[in-house]
Amino acid sequence: MKLDPKIPNGPLAEKWTKYKATQKLVNPANKRKLDIIVVGTGLAGASAAASLGAMGFNVDIFCIQDSPRRAHSIAAQGGINAAKNYQNDGDSVERLFRDTIKGGDYRAREANVYRLAEVSGAIIDQCVAQGVPFARDYGGLLDNRSFGGAQVSRTFYAKGQTGQQLLLGAYGALSREINRGTVRFHERCEMMDLVIKDGRARGIIVRNLVTGDLERFAAHAVVLATGGYGNLYYLSTNAMNSNGSAAWVCHRKGAAFANPCYVQIHPTCIPVHGDYQSKLTLMSESLRNDGRIWVPKKKEDAEAIRAGKLRANDIREEDRDYYLERRYPAFGNLVPRDVASRAAKERCDAGYGVGTGYAVYLDFADAIRRLGKEAISEKYGNLFQMYQKITDENPYETPMMIYPAIHYTMGGLWVDYELQTTIPGLFAAGEANFSDHGANRLGASALMQGLADGYFVLPYTLQNYLADQINVGKITTEGAEFDEAENNVRQRFERLLKTSGKHSVDFYHKKLGKLMWEYCGMARNTESLTKAKQLVAALEEDFWKDVFVPGTANEFNPELEKACRLEDYFELAQLVIADAMHREESCGGHFRTEHQTADGETLRDDEHFMYVAAWEYQGHHQPETMEKEPLNYEHIHIATRNYK
Amino acid sequence: MRFTLHIWRQENARAKGHFETYEIDNISPDCSFLEMLDILNERLINDRIAHPVCFDNDCREGICGMCGLYINGRPHGNDDGITTCQLHMRKFHDGDDIWIEPWRAKAFPIIRDLVVDRSAFDKIIQAGGYISTTTGGVPDANSIPIPKHKADMAMDAASCIGCGACVAACKNASAMLFVGAKVSHLALLPQGKIEAADRVKRMVAKMDELGFGNCTNTYACEAECPKLIKRQNISRLNRQWIASLFGRDRNS
Structure with missing residues (x-):
């Protein structure tokens, strides 16, 4: 495997302009002859398919739910970053680029991140033209708020439903193309395998989830926009059906998987409360604009709260420890997610946690006093309602209880500057790729990246690839490669359905989720990772001995869907552990307890680990091999990340 | 807590359905309704009682619109402004009988058990529920100021999650609230006015074609909408539609 990131030459700020000016194009008559498969209908997939369809390509798009609008982008709450500088507070493309690189703890590729910042403004223009109802001020202009890791207000939002509104915008654009016939939509279909012909991605095998039929689709290129693998941990903020399998089958077929150990843990989620729990609900980072995070200063107060003898409001102001404001005065409650998560864990591990002991307070009393209940309700009303429905407590009167939870995966399929994986013709966009967030993603940047990839990057880079494909003719679903892929999927179902x-x-x-959270979660070390490795292997063995997958493959059968995904998670878990083990440093979301400063901050090792770790599949239960893509920082000055 | 569940079981679209009764015990009041069904399914699998109950669900935080059960005669169950996944067992009494059915509407055929096919909603949107833009070449976002109250009204209408509770609640299985919400969202914004007349005609025609019923102003849809979409959106839909008959430029 040879990694070529294909970063254009020239100064950082001119790379993308230069790329666009010199890339190959496909004329309109030829576009009609080229077929593209897009898997996933979230922000990245829907925006890519809509843009490519409008350009004149033939697009087939697939999703596992009943409608493109269900994709989990819909659940993003807080906002989308863009370097518009509408607030005149010192923002710029350069500033957004720097914040993102620093937020990612200097583990992202400079050229990709700069391009992301560069196209961010156009995303907002596009969304407004589609009718996305962003929040506005009384003069009718767009409003902004702040997110973690930034000292400017560059986050655009639509109440606490920004992801929903952006996705509905992309869904509208996609619906228009479906209506025009340039895009064909396939609902309730799950990608089961990738088909490679003559070294290029040429098609996919999907399972129709309603009938159970296996279907073949062929195309000149395949775009994967299938999200992240956070559900590996079972309890996460992801939707129940979010999964890593489409990316994983591509990995099995030769696509390198980069930085799998970079998993984001979101500091503000509703805490775990029972064994039956199926997911953890996020409370938007935007709440940290007005909410203050604290735990009791005295251990005995924390103990009394846990025992139900004291309530949050009984603790006097001087007995509260606003630990983020204390430790990070410059950024306060708006430090990046990994920093805020570790700080919460530190307090709870030290015995100051509230609730079950694994929770801290997020308190709005100050903001309500300052701005009034109505203003708070207008900004965060739906989040407060959501909290109240789940916990039966009123956050206007008593502080929210929150705790970190698995949220986002920075790791993913390795892609070059063109978003192409190591398999020619296979592209990956959005959370499914690894490209822009380094070791930690800043809040409100996932929406930005998904839409940047789909609206403004793939339409160019995919065209550059397809320009060579105009003479190959229609790709068919015939041939040994398709037969073999389909047979493999059938055998897989048989194996699983034989269990009893x-x-x-x-x-x-x-069980898998719990052990990964415990031994390969917020804090890791050689000992815990060694243990995780053994436990995952033992659990996988037990799974094959003692699982029961009911029903058949020829019917609507969610248990079979889940079984296939879990089978992939067992392998993926081992790769996450191996990557975490090899990275003998702490950076961003990856915290190795052996590598920390005296005051508990991450300790990077730039000399040995300033690279992207791209892993290559070697067969079931075989250790994967790793290739390094060195990160060359030409533009930015590398520093210790400091939010104090 | 202990419950007696009466659940609609139907193997596929063509099969005949029926209610099946299951007893369930030891349920925490903090458990969500769907988690209660998870526990039931776990038991059905472990004890080989039956194929697990199929029900649509995904985000489990009330925003994807995937879940939708008709519980004791109410879409999304006995609470206001919530989806099924946001319903918690503390809203029931110990020992309650709970009747669980799928959405019932001609335009939403049953796929299996409690899962229905809502692609009719997508088809209505595809008929015109968008502003025609292609990527790139649009004006700066702040070049179109929009009065805050208009933007807020558009946002309220746009918060529809497409779950189908309005159709399930309506005795006529009408989709007027769903269509009204989208028509309103776009008609309230200057960007959406250009295509407003065509949009409303095409969406309403598609809605009729797909077998949704008419609105007879009982507003069960508004009462059951998990996102509290207001019936005024239906009035706006009607005004828009009537105006569209008299020419393209008249928008109410």
Whole structure:
């Protein structure tokens, strides 16, 4: 495997302009002859398919739900970053670029991040033209708020439903193309395998989730926009059906997987409360604009709260420890997510946690006093309602209880500057790729990246690839490659449906998630990772002995879907552990307890680890091999990340 | 807590459906309704009682619109402004009988058990529920100021999640609230006015074609909407539609 990031030459600020000016194009008559498969209908997939369809390509788009609008981008709450500088507070493309690189703890590729910042403004223009109802001020102009890791207000938002509104905008654009016939939509279809012909990605095998039929689709290029693998941990803020399998089957077929150990843990989620729990609900980072995070200063107060003898409002102001404001005066409650998560864990591990002991307070009393209940309700009303429905407590009167939870995966399929994976013709966009966030993603940057990839990067880079394909003719679904891929999927179903053990798939998924959270979660070390490796292997063995997957492959059968995904998670877990083990440093979301400063901050090792770790599949249960893509910082000055 | 569940079971679209009764015990009041069904399914699998109950669900935080169960005669169950996944067992009494059905509407055929096919909603949107833009070449976002109250009204209408509760609640299985919400969202914004007349005609025609019923102003849809979409959106839909008959430029 040879990694070529294909970064254009020239000064950083001119790379993308130069690329666009010199790339190959496809004329309109030829575009009609070229087929593209897009898997996933979230922000990246929907925006890519809509843009490519409008350009004149033939697009087939697939999703596992019943409508493109269900993709989990819909659940993003807080906002989308863009370097518009509408607030005149010192923002610029350069500033957004720097914040993102620093936020990612200097583990992202400069050229990609700069391009992301560069196209960010156009995303907002596009969304407004589609009718996305962003929040506005009384003069009718767009409003902004702040997110973690930034000292400017560059986050555009639509109440606490920004992801929903952006996705509905992209869904509208996609619906228009479906209506025009340039895009064909396939609902309730799950990608089961990638088909490679003559070294290029040429098609996919999908399972129709309603009938169970396996179907073949062929194209000149395949775009994967299938999101991240956070559900590996079972309890996460992801939707129940979010999964890493489409990316994983591509990895099995030769696509390198980069930085799998970079998993983002979001500091503000509703804490775990029972064994039956199926997911953790996020409370938007935007709440940290007005909410203050604290725990009691005295251990005995924390103990009394846990025992139900004291309530949050009983603790006097001087007995509260606003630990983020104390430790990070410059950024306060708006430090990046990894920093805020570790700080919460530190307080709870030290015995100051509230609730079950694994929770801290997020308090709005000050903001309500300052701005009034109505203003707070207008900004965060739906989040407060959501919190109240789940916990049965009123956050206007008593502080929210929150705790970190798995949220986003910075790791993903390795892609070059063109978003092409190591398999020619296979592209990856959005959370499915690894490209822009380094070791930690800043809040409100996932929406930005998904839409940047789909609206403004792939339409150019995919065209550059397809320009060579105009003479190959229609790709068909015939041939040994398709037969083999389909047979493999069938055999896989047979293996799983032969089981007749005692436990459900979820039983094993919960166990896998729990052990990954415990031994490969917010804090890791050689000992815990060694243990995780053994436990995952043992659990996988037990899974094959004692799982029961009911039903058949020829019917609507969610248990079979879950079983396939879990089978992939067992392998993926081992790769996450191996990557975490090899990276003998702490950076961003990857915290190795052996590598920390005296005051508990991450300790990077730039001399040995300033690279992207891209892993290559070597077969089931075989250790993967790793290739390094060195990160060359030409533009930015590398520093210790400091939010104090 | 202990419950007696009466759940609609139907193997596929063509099969005949029926209610099946299951007893369930030891449920925490903090458990969500769907987690309660997870626990039931775990038991159905472990004890080989039956194929697990199929029900649509995804985000489990009330925003994707995937879940939708008709519980004791109410879409999304006995609470206001929530989806099924946001319903918690503390809203029930210990020992309650709970009747669980799929959405019932001609335009939403049953796929299996409690899962229905809502692609009719997508088809209505595809008929015109968008502003025609292609990527790039649009004006700066702040070049079109929009009065805050208009933007807020558009946002309220746009918060529809497409779950289908309005159709399930309506005795006529009408989709007027769903269509009204999208028509309103776009008609309230200057960007959306250009295509407003065509949009409303095409969406309404598609809605009729797909077998949704008419609105007879009982507003069960508004009462059951998890996102509290207001019936005024139906009035706006009607005004828009009537105006569209008299020419392209008249927008109410």
